[in-house]
Amino acid sequence: MEGKLVEISQIRKGPWKAEEDEVLINHVKKYGPREWSSIRSKGLLQRTGKSCRLRWVNKLRPNLKNGCKFTAEEERVVIELQAQFGNKWAKIATYLPGRTDNDVKNFWSSRQKRLARILQNSGTPSSSSSSSSSKSLKLKREIPAFHDVPVFE
Structure with a gap:
């Protein structure tokens, strides 16, 4: 030992x-x-x-593209293959010479965060407030009131 x-x-x-x-x-x-x-x-x-x-x-590895941004073609491939395979980064990376599974995962994660930020900032104050109030109205209709829920003893 x-x-x-x-x-x-x-x-x-x-x-x-x-x-x-x-x-x-x-x-x-x-x-x-x-x-x-x-x-x-x-x-x-x-x-x-x-x-x-x-x-x-x-x-x-000699063929790695360390530090290089993804090309438009690489981005297209990742988007299409992620829709097909889900988050199988190693499998997706086999279609992208010089890219590792970690490169692909990091690209996807950054892309998702960027899209979420764009969507969050794209709403104007009037449209976002009406949008959120319509969402809360939908939720209130879908969730039964407390007095409508049967009690089991």
């Missing part, structure tokens, strides 16, 4: 250093994007296999 505690304490967490990225890139050049756990067992990095895989997939 003590051996496990020492082993776990040696695992590095937190931000990656440029030197670590270089080691990971060289490992992938030599062995391909696999054998992630062997990086640690060979003494190359003090990171878990999962951490190495995620770093490669989400940050270091």
Whole structure:
């Protein structure tokens, strides 16, 4: 058990250093994007296999479009596929070369927030108050009055 505690304490967490990225890139050049756990067992990095895989997939792969805005075509694809597949971001990302599932999820989330803000700000004071009062009238009609609800004893 003590051996496990020492082993776990040696695992590095937190931000990656440029030197670590270089080691990971060289490992992938030599062995391909696999054998992630062997990086640690060979003494190359003090990171878990999962951490190495995620770093490669989400940050270091050569074809990634890190920091680039989605093109109009990419936006169209995400909107269409989200309607078809729902929030299956990994599946949607397979249709967008250079985009990760996290990129797609973040794009969608930002888009939804932006649309909600636009809708919230688009109502004029007179139209929003009449709109909200008509909503409350509908709710009052749909919810029975307290005295209309049967009592069960």
